Amino acid sequence: MAMSQEEIFVKVREVLTNALAVDDAEVTPTARLTEDLGAESIDYLDITFQLEKTFAIKIPKGELIPESLFSNPEYVSNGRMTPQGMAELKSRMPFADLSGFEQDPDVNKFRDVFTVQTLVDYVKSKLG
Numbered sequence: 001m002a003m004s005q006e007e008i009f010v011k012v013r014e015v016l017t018n019a020l021a022v023d024d025a026e027v028t029p030t031a032r033l034t035e036d037l038g039a040e041s042i043d044y045l046d047i048t049f050q051l052e053k054t055f056a057i058k059i060p061k062g063e064l065i066p067e068s069l070f071s072n073p074e075y076v077s078n079g080r081m082t083p084q085g086m087a088e089l090k091s092r093m094p095f096a097d098l099s100g101f102e103q104d105p106d107v108n109k110f111r112d113v114f115t116v117q118t119l120v121d122y123v124k125s126k127l128g
Contacts, residue, residue, distance in 0.1 A: 015050040029117040057126045081105035095121040
């Protein structure tokens with residue numbers, strides 16, 4: 001039987017409280033991993049590993065966070081995602097709400113896309 005959104009959220013919250021040493025109450029669907037929960041680059045690796053283990057899924061490099069796009073001059077110009085880059089990002093991240101980033105595609109603000117809900121939606125897409 002497929003897991004419900006709530007069941008996935010509970011397990012994602014558990015992963016994040018362990019990986020980031022934050023309180024459960026801080027891990028809300030809208031909490032941003034970096035800005036609100038203090039995740040750093042190394043934490044994303046730990047979070048990925050723990051999600052794989054918790055949900056028995058495989059997260060290929062670049063699938064959850066398509067970093068390679070940001071070094072492509074067709075996709076990024078003057079520190080901003082180009083329309084072509086945004087289209088590619090949308091195709092690679094159908095699980096993410098990119099509307100805020102699309103309004104201000106400053107690549108330095110990309111990490112704000114990663115909320116707890118983004119992880120829940122990603123896991124849900126992996127579980128089918």
